[in-house]
Amino acid sequence: MNQSASKQASQSSQSIDSLEELCAHAVELEHESAGRFHQLADSMEVHHNAEVAGLFRELAQLSEAHAAAIEARAHGLALPRIPPWEFKWNCPDGPESHCLDEEVNYLMTATQALRVALFNEEQARAFYQGIADHTGDVRVRDLAAEMAAEEREHVRLLNEWLERQPPDLEPADDLDPPNVPE
Incomplete structure (x- = not known):
């Protein structure tokens, strides 16, 4: 990730100072x-790209499992209800759901899908590291650092998946591209 994105992630997350938040x-x-x-x-699936659909389903299951683990860890804490516009990340969606819309299309390959997921995991790692680097609360720092380490592990796993992919092929030509006015 570039230095500017890391700085933005750090600045947007610096005011998280409670485990609940x-x-x-x-x-x-x-x-x-x-x-x-x-x-x-x-x-x-709608566009009959079953391989990439399956990969995205697997990634969704991993995110759901991670959410369940965090919810279990937070058991007993009174988590605040935060309106969507008050979340402290530097993009409209969460750091792991920023999609790089120009990178996503129905003809994409598994390698391209993994690169999108890798970018999102790197954003999440930077988000948690920014919290760990800027909080004044030791418990928040420790948990955020642990979460950043988990995201680093996700990055490592995705890099392993990428290494197992065949050489990146260009997506098939779109024989019926959308009619987009210029």
Whole structure:
């Protein structure tokens, strides 16, 4: 990730100073991620791109499992209800659901889908690291650092998946492109 994106992630997250607020952000981040991956999978299925649809479903399940783990960890905490416009990340959606719309299309390959997921995991890692770097609360710092480490592990896993992909092929030509006015 470039230095500017890392700086933005750090600046947007610096005011999270309670475990409750951190957990509320983390749960929402994972639910947003799962929701976006399900949407992408549905879209790929409609366009008969079964391989990429399956990959997006698998990524959605991983996000759902991570959300469940965070919810279990937050059991007993009174998580605040945060309006969508008050979440402290630097993009309209959560860091793991930023989609790089120009990168996503119905003809995309598994390699391209994994690159989108990798970008999102790197954004999430930067988000949590920014919290750990700027909070004054030791418990928040420790949990945020642990979450950043988990995201680093997700990045490592996705890089392994990418290494197992065949050489990146260009997507098939779109024989019936959308009619978009210029």
